[in-house]
Amino acid sequence: MSSTNAIDYFCSLTKKTPINFNQYIKYEYVFVLFFMIIFILLDVHKRSHPHIKNSNKFAVFDFLYSIFNNRFHLFFRHQFEANPDQSIFKINLLLQDLIVITDPEYIKHVCNNRPLKYTRIEGLIEGLNGCGKNVFSGEGSQWSHHRKVTASQFNTFKLPKMEKPINQIVDRFVKKLETHTIEQPHQSVNFSKEVSSYTLDVLFKTGFGYDLNSIESGQVGTTPKIIKRLECVMGNITKRCLSPFHYWKYYTTFTESKFNKFLDLVKDFKNHFIQQDYAITEEAGLLHSLMVQMKQGLIDDDEIYANMLCYIIAGHDTSSKAISYAIWYLAKHPDILQKVKKEVVDVLANTENSYLSNKDIDKLQLLQQVLLESMRLKPLVSFILLECIEDDVVGDTEIYAGAQVVLTTEAVYRNAEYFPEPEEFKPERWEGVSFERCTDYNLFAFGYGPRMCPGRKMVRVQMLILFAKLIANFDIKLAENSIELVDEHVFVLSPEGGLNSYN
Ligand code: HEM
Numbered sequence: 373m374s375s376t377n378a379i380d381y382f383c384s385l386t387k388k389t390p391i392n393f394n395q396y397i398k399y400e401y402v403f404v405l406f407f408m409i410i411f412i413l414l415d416v417h418k419r420s421h422p423h424i425k426n427s428n429k430f431a432v433f434d435f436l437y438s439i440f441n442n443r444f445h446l447f448f449r450h451q452f453e454a455n456p457d458q459s460i461f462k463i464n465l466l467l468q469d470l471i472v473i474t475d476p477e478y479i480k481h482v483c484n485n486r487p488l489k490y491t492r493i494e495g496l497i498e499g500l501n502g503c504g505k506n507v508f509s510g511e512g513s514q515w516s517h518h519r520k521v522t523a524s525q526f527n528t529f530k531l532p533k534m535e536k537p538i539n540q541i542v543d544r545f546v547k548k549l550e551t552h553t554i555e556q557p558h559q560s561v562n563f564s565k566e567v568s569s570y571t572l573d574v575l576f577k578t579g580f581g582y583d584l585n586s587i588e589s590g591q592v593g594t595t596p597k598i599i600k601r602l603e604c605v606m607g608n609i610t611k612r613c614l615s616p617f618h619y620w621k622y623y624t625t626f627t628e629s630k631f632n633k634f635l636d637l638v639k640d641f642k643n644h645f646i647q648q649d650y651a652i653t654e655e656a657g658l659l660h661s662l663m664v665q666m667k668q669g670l671i672d673d674d675e676i677y678a679n680m681l682c683y684i685i686a687g688h689d690t691s692s693k694a695i696s697y698a699i700w701y702l703a704k705h706p707d708i709l710q711k712v713k714k715e716v717v718d719v720l721a722n723t724e725n726s727y728l729s730n731k732d733i734d735k736l737q738l739l740q741q742v743l744l745e746s747m748r749l750k751p752l753v754s755f756i757l758l759e760c761i762e763d764d765v766v767g768d769t770e771i772y773a774g775a776q777v778v779l780t781t782e783a784v785y786r787n788a789e790y791f792p793e794p795e796e797f798k799p800e801r802w803e804g805v806s807f808e809r810c811t812d813y814n815l816f817a818f819g820y821g822p823r824m825c826p827g828r829k830m831v832r833v834q835m836l837i838l839f840a841k842l843i844a845n846f847d848i849k850l851a852e853n854s855i856e857l858v859d860e861h862v863f864v865l866s867p868e869g870g871l872n873s874y875n
Pocket of ligand 1: 507508509519522575682683686687688690691694752753756816817818819820822823824825826827828830831
């Protein structure tokens with residue numbers, strides 16, 4: 373495993389995808405637009421913030437354009453770029469003001485005041501309708517209860533136990549790609565789609581103790597049923613969140629029916645899993661903890677389903693997209709890749725059967741820097757939308773209850789004051805910074821404060837082990853015919869059309 377595969381593994385991008393569910397979602401937006409306009413016009417004016425400066429850029433058309441083109445991230449980018457000297461300003465969306473916060477210290481302040489003073493916006497919670505009560509959608513004491521259970525999966529006792537299954541799943545993934553490169557050389561592979569199986573298998577094994585093995589369920593290029601159903605989930609949730617009218621309660625669109633099928637599938641998994649013996653052992657991870665809570669009467673059956681669903685939705689696309697972006701950056705920077713390869717080969721040389729322990733991955737310092745820099749330049753979550761529920765003072769600016777607030781973390785990443793030459797890919801800027809402490813250096817890839825991503829510690833392990841073995845076994849480079857990467861916003865930032873690879 374540690375020797376480099378002789379066959380080159382090329383990375384490239386094309387717009388070819390067999391089915392693009394986001395295309396359907398785009399058409400469905402026309403239907404949503406009608407209700408959106410009526411709602412905005414009828415919306416009751418919230419308490420205004422005359423003391424906050426208006427944005428220098430008219431927003432309405434850009435807002436509509438960005439929604440219909442899956443470019444919501446660009447809407448906020450255009451706004452903070454048009455207001456470079458403002459750490460707080462407001463965007464007027466007809467009758468609705470949106471308060472934008474771009475200063476890292478103010479962002480930390482708001483995050484630290486969740487969930488007491490700031491909650492998720494109502495639209496987001498409505499968009500998650502059908503997903504039940506879970507750690508993501510909950511607020512107040514209900515959230516704090518679910519949060520304890522979810523976060524406990526990644527504590528210092530349980531996290532080290534994940535290294536073994538993750539090593540096994542990575543080995544399967546590498547073997548599948550190796551077989552493909554030998555059997556079908558020069559045939560294109562959609563890397564993002566393939567890596568989807570990897571992240572899903574990791575989630576099922578670590579979260580529910582179940583070996584889904586979607587990696588080996590088919591050859592490269594075939595999409596397992598569960599992943600087909602997962603593909604429309606993020607897009608559908610985004611569309612729901614942006615719609616002021618809860619159309620899905622009255623009418624089932626094409627993507628709604630796909631979404632519902634996915635929810636049914638997770639319910640089936642839940643019913644199947646809780647009848648298994650292993651569900652009552654610690655091996656079942658989150659599922660085990662949820663079962664214990666249910667036995668104590670602290671949560672019900674629906675909450676087990678809701679938190680399993682949340683674990684999959686919050687952990688799947690985020691991880692696979694982050695992996696796709698990082699591999700693209702490595703392919704684009706062969707000089708950096710060579711240095712990382714040396715680091716990886718040195719670490720693997722001291723392992724038995726290429727098994728990477730937590731201690732080994734701690735040594736992959738340069739690789740960690742690459743991942744952090746990739747998450748800075750391609751922030752999966754580039755803004756966080758919140759509602760202020762209790763009057764607050766941010767810096768010296770008053771924010772009133774009822775205000776909609778957006779934390780544009782990406783504005784920090786693109787600010788030369790915090791990141792000199794912000795457009796450049798420079799992993800060395802993260803020298804000596806660990807994943808855990810990246811927020812001290814203004815990288816909020818996993819959020820900040822009490823609602824920070826609980827899965828971040830596992831993400832680190834699953835990314836480092838995967839990259840180490842991919843880099844050691846394949847030569848990664850851009851194909852000659854590669855085109856520029858285009859981002860779209862499908863709940864999280866995503867490479868449009870996936871990331872196609874050629875061998
Ligand atoms: C690269 C991968 C990931 C990124 C970039 C990421 C990013 C984030 C961010 C920014 C938040 C905070 C959102 C907010 O402030 O409202 C968050 C929350 C969350 N993440 Fe992740 N995440 C990743 C992977 C995962 C994984 C693998 C899991 C589970 C196994 C997970 C589970 C969650 C949950 C449950 C929440 C909600 C926490 C709460 O509201 O208390 N995430 N994630």
